[in-house]
Amino acid sequence: MIREAFALALRAIRRNVMRSTLTILGIVIGVAAVIAMVTLGNGTTVRVTESIRSLGSNVLILTPGAQTGRGPGGATVAGPAFTTRDVTAITQNIGGINAVAPMASARAQVVYGNLNWPTTITGTDNDYFVVRQWPMAAGREFTDAEIRGGRAVCVIGTTVRNKLFAGQDPLGASLRVRNMPCEIVGVLTAKGQAMGGNDQDDVVILPLRTVQRRISGNEDVTVIQVSVQSSAMNARVRADIMALLRERRRIVHGKEDDFRILDIAEIANTVQSTTRVLTAFLSALAAVSLLVGGIGIMNIMLVSVTERTREIGIRLAIGALERDVLAQFLVEAVVLSLCGGLIGIVIGLAGSYFAVPLLNVPFVFNPTIVALAFGFSGAVGVIFGFFPARKAARLDPIEALRHE
Amino acid sequence: MRDSETAAAAAGAQPVGELTGVTKVYGHGDTAVVALGGIDVRIDDGEFIAIMGPSGSGKSTCMNILGCLDTPTSGSYRFRGVEVTTLTRNQRALLRRNYLGFVFQGYNLLSRTTAFENVEVPLIYRGLPVAERRDRVREALAAVGLESRGHHTPAELSGGQQQRVAIARAIVSQPTLLLADEPTGNLDSKLSREIMELLVQLNETRGITIAMVTHEPDMAAYTRRQVRFYDGLVMADEPTHGATRLSAARQATR
Numbered sequence: 001m002i003r004e005a006f007a008l009a010l011r012a013i014r015r016n017v018m019r020s021t022l023t024i025l026g027i028v029i030g031v032a033a034v035i036a037m038v039t040l041g042n043g044t045t046v047r048v049t050e051s052i053r054s055l056g057s058n059v060l061i062l063t064p065g066a067q068t069g070r071g072p073g074g075a076t077v078a079g080p081a082f083t084t085r086d087v088t089a090i091t092q093n094i095g096g097i098n099a100v101a102p103m104a105s106a107r108a109q110v111v112y113g114n115l116n117w118p119t120t121i122t123g124t125d126n127d128y129f130v131v132r133q134w135p136m137a138a139g140r141e142f143t144d145a146e147i148r149g150g151r152a153v154c155v156i157g158t159t160v161r162n163k164l165f166a167g168q169d170p171l172g173a174s175l176r177v178r179n180m181p182c183e184i185v186g187v188l189t190a191k192g193q194a195m196g197g198n199d200q201d202d203v204v205i206l207p208l209r210t211v212q213r214r215i216s217g218n219e220d221v222t223v224i225q226v227s228v229q230s231s232a233m234n235a236r237v238r239a240d241i242m243a244l245l246r247e248r249r250r251i252v253h254g255k256e257d258d259f260r261i262l263d264i265a266e267i268a269n270t271v272q273s274t275t276r277v278l279t280a281f282l283s284a285l286a287a288v289s290l291l292v293g294g295i296g297i298m299n300i301m302l303v304s305v306t307e308r309t310r311e312i313g314i315r316l317a318i319g320a321l322e323r324d325v326l327a328q329f330l331v332e333a334v335v336l337s338l339c340g341g342l343i344g345i346v347i348g349l350a351g352s353y354f355a356v357p358l359l360n361v362p363f364v365f366n367p368t369i370v371a372l373a374f375g376f377s378g379a380v381g382v383i384f385g386f387f388p389a390r391k392a393a394r395l396d397p398i399e400a401l402r403h404e
Numbered sequence: 405m406r407d408s409e410t411a412a413a414a415a416g417a418q419p420v421g422e423l424t425g426v427t428k429v430y431g432h433g434d435t436a437v438v439a440l441g442g443i444d445v446r447i448d449d450g451e452f453i454a455i456m457g458p459s460g461s462g463k464s465t466c467m468n469i470l471g472c473l474d475t476p477t478s479g480s481y482r483f484r485g486v487e488v489t490t491l492t493r494n495q496r497a498l499l500r501r502n503y504l505g506f507v508f509q510g511y512n513l514l515s516r517t518t519a520f521e522n523v524e525v526p527l528i529y530r531g532l533p534v535a536e537r538r539d540r541v542r543e544a545l546a547a548v549g550l551e552s553r554g555h556h557t558p559a560e561l562s563g564g565q566q567q568r569v570a571i572a573r574a575i576v577s578q579p580t581l582l583l584a585d586e587p588t589g590n591l592d593s594k595l596s597r598e599i600m601e602l603l604v605q606l607n608e609t610r611g612i613t614i615a616m617v618t619h620e621p622d623m624a625a626y627t628r629r630q631v632r633f634y635d636g637l638v639m640a641d642e643p644t645h646g647a648t649r650l651s652a653a654r655q656a657t658r
């Protein structure tokens with residue numbers, strides 16, 4: 001019997017292809033929107049999380065200056081830069097940390113032969129490679145003597161190598177950084193883009209002391225990156241460093257901090273939950289159009305029942321029970337909405353597949369949402385098809401037969 | 405009803421249909437129309453009855469009640485001893501499905517559906533398997549002389565052919581009682597005679613009990629009994645005289 005109901009439904013739908021298509025348009029759009037939203041949302045989450053993680057896991061980033069209050073309206077508090085003594089104090093007094101990397105950065109032109117390239121100069125020490133989990137592709141890290149002595153040696157990122165040493169071996173070559181000749185001792189592996197799209201490989205790394213003396217001309221450490229042994233300890237280590245630095249910077253109890261400690265894991269979580277909320281919100285909006293699509297189906301099914309009153313009368317007179325007529329129209333509504341759901345799924349997936357490269361996010365196929373969308377569109381058919389189907393089933397056979 | 409009473413209905417111990425003091429009133433108060441004013445009609449197995457009378461005399465109303473499509477305002481209708489007036493909508497639908505066949509005045513075939521599929525519908529609702537359905541539909545179409553027209557839709561058939569499809573659809577489920585409301589109303593006299601001969605043949609060879617509404621004495625002459633309505637009442641109920649019986653004609657030639 002249910003097979004016959006399906007055959008009847010398919011026939012009724014094919015009889016009126018144009019109308020059926022328009023009827024399911026709402027469902028198609030709704031499902032396609034939900035699928036696209038979730039697929040692109042998931043892609044964005046993955047992308048953002050990846051780029052945050054590329055900053056290093058379990059990393060705390062210390063910067064001088066702070067924001068009071070929240071949001072863009074908050075005032076900023078200036079604070080003095082850190083010093084190498086702060087770095088030593090953290091290394092000696094704080095437990096549970098792997099590495100502490102002081103950093104002093106500047107923008108500078110680097111020159112090799114007749115080529116030059118504007119890039120970021122970072123002065124630091126070997127802990128930086130630990131914190132950033134950034135191994136060498138070729139060459140070596142700095143020696144202790146180079147770090148202590150502030151020698152003119154450097155490690156370059158792959159972008160700098162590609163720009164200045166196309167096809168050549170950069171190791172041992174002399175790179176001029178702000179007119180300072182500097183021997184290249186290592187080349188870093190590629191790390192790719194960071195969040196916001198800036199190229200992490202566009203960098204030249206020198207010993208901290210070299211940068212301080214020969215480029216920035218002061219003793220400032222502008223950023224300190226700390227790698228914690230496990231992310232479970234992040235909060236404790238952060239609090240310890242906070243207390244230590246407040247003491248060292250003589251911030252009395254009750255006064256605001258004049259520096260900031262960012263917890264990368266925490267940022268990753270925040271961003272992740274933000275994109276998740278956003279995705280859910282947009283999907284909910286899209287789901288509303290599914291409901292609108294359901295109302296469209298109900299509308300057309302009601303029209304269809306009125307048009308086919310005579311047919312229903314005949315069927316009731318020659319052996320159909322109420323439930324047979326109910327099943328006939330319910331199945332028709334469900335088949336319609338499932339067709340809409342299927343088409344919507346295909347359009348949604350295809351659409352996001354082509355949108356993914358434009359948004360520069362990965363294509364994340366989510367089978368759960370596809371199954372959910374399919375099930376939901378079926379449910380829409382049942383819910384919105386029920387009322388018209390019941391109307392059909394409850395028709396009085398004689399009146400239905402008399403209907404013109 | 406479903407088990408014990410339908411079993412009784414099938415047993416054939418009782419008359420096929422028995423109307424006792426049946427009235428039917430449409431509307432209320434001043435605008436009320438008395439379609440049936442209290443009628444008694446009994447239909448026995450194997451009968452072929454013509455229901456006659458002027459327009460508006462209550463013939464169709466009576467047929468609808470006999471066919472369990474409608475219920476009387478008062479009185480009793482027993483189908484094979486089962487009191488129909490107290491049955492639910494669903495139980496009446498089951499009676500229609502299992503024991504009744506209808507031929508409507510305006511054919512009432514499903515449009516854009518082939519003759520074969522039209523005839524198949526009652527069997528689908530009875531839940532018969534595909535193969536058995538196919539055999540029985542072919543047999544029914546053959547009985548009305550349309551075995552070669554199964555794949556035509558009603559729009560592609562003549563009026564007489566459509567009426568014959570309607571008859572095939574009514575008999576395919578082998579009903580106990582076949583109800584035909586002016587089956588020849590829209591047909592010319594030659595086609596009408598063809599249909600009547602078909603009905604007589606079904607009545608005689610298959611033992612199907614038939615009640616048929618008609619305005620035309622020529623057609624009523626094919627039956628064995630005539631019930632005359634006038635203004636919602638039965639004015640006469642008598643055997644047909646000088647019947648144009650097919651069987652008589654056949655027996656004569658034999």
Ligand SMILES: Nc1ncnc2c1ncn2[C@@H]1O[C@H](COP(=O)(O)OP(=O)(O)OP(=O)(O)O)[C@@H](O)[C@H]1O
Nearest residue numbers: 430431437438439458459460461462463464465466
């Ligand atoms: N649904 C209805 N509502 C109101 N009055 C009705 C309804 N159906 C029938 N009637 C009235 O009941 C009376 C009997 O109608 P019925 O259809 O039984 O007549 P009939 O004998 O079949 O007539 P005809 O030969 O024209 O078909 C008529 O007066 C008709 O107007």
Ligand SMILES: [Mg+2]
Nearest residue numbers: 463464465585
């Ligand atoms: Mg009538």
